[in-house]
Amino acid sequence: MGKKSKVEEMEEELNGVSTDENPELSEENGNLDKETLEDQKTSVEDQLREDLAKEKDKFLRLFAEFENFKKRTSKERMELFRTAGQEVMVSLLPVLDDFERALRELSKSEDKEMFKGVELISNKFKETLKNKGLEQIEVEKGDVFDAEIHEAITQIPAPNKKMKGKIIDVIEKGFKLGDRIIRHPKVVVGN
Structure with a gap:
């Protein structure tokens, strides 16, 4: 015998009352x-x-909560994939800096073939990092200093009034991975 639903039980209860029995x-x-x-x-x-x-x-409500959970975890997963190589990228930035210093010194030498070879390797390395999402933050002398983007190493007296609060020199380049800054450009600011 199957279970009766609440409705069936109540209907039987109500229908079961008769003038004969009561x-x-x-x-x-x-x-x-x-x-x-x-x-x-x-x-x-x-x-x-x-x-x-x-x-x-x-x-x-439970369904909506579950949908929000799915969206949140999906967003977190995408962010993780986008920045998964951040630690590796940060560790490769000093190598990139060394390539630039080496190219600067090799450009002063007489051996142009060695310079071309190192330059090709450097370009290939930069291109590979760029394909993995690494972007250089463009900073020029004379740009306005922004504490959100730039890291001020020191302040020096500005050479003229136009350079107050602006970048005098770029000490170290900055880089982004996706939308996240992984190394702020180090700059000298005029005061």
């Missing part, structure tokens, strides 16, 4: 009692509808 119900007040039975049936239906509405609301 002597209090007479023909005089039979119409009144039928109305009471109908009111009870209606109140039971209303209660069940209310319970159903509450359960639907719980379900919708």
Whole structure:
């Protein structure tokens, strides 16, 4: 025998009341009692509808919460993939700096073939890093100093009034990986 639902049990309970079984119900007040039975049936239906509405609301809230969780974890996962190589990139930046210093010194020498060979290797290295999402932050002398982007190493007296609060010299280049700055450019600021 299967389980009966709440509605079926209540309907049987309400339908099971008859004037034969209950002597209090007479023909005089039979119409009144039928109305009471109908009111009870209606109140039971209303209660069940209310319970159903509450359960639907719980379900919708839980579903929305789950959807938000999925979006949040997906966003975090994408961010992780985008910046997964950040530690490796940061450790390669000094090598990139060394290449630039080596090229500067080799350009002063007489051996142009060695300079060309090192320059090709340096360009290939830079291109590989660029393909992995590394971008150089462009900073020029005379740019306005921005504490969000630049790291001030020192301040010196500005050579002229136009250079106050502006970048006098760039000591070390800065880089971004995606939208995140992984090394701020180190600059000298005029005061």
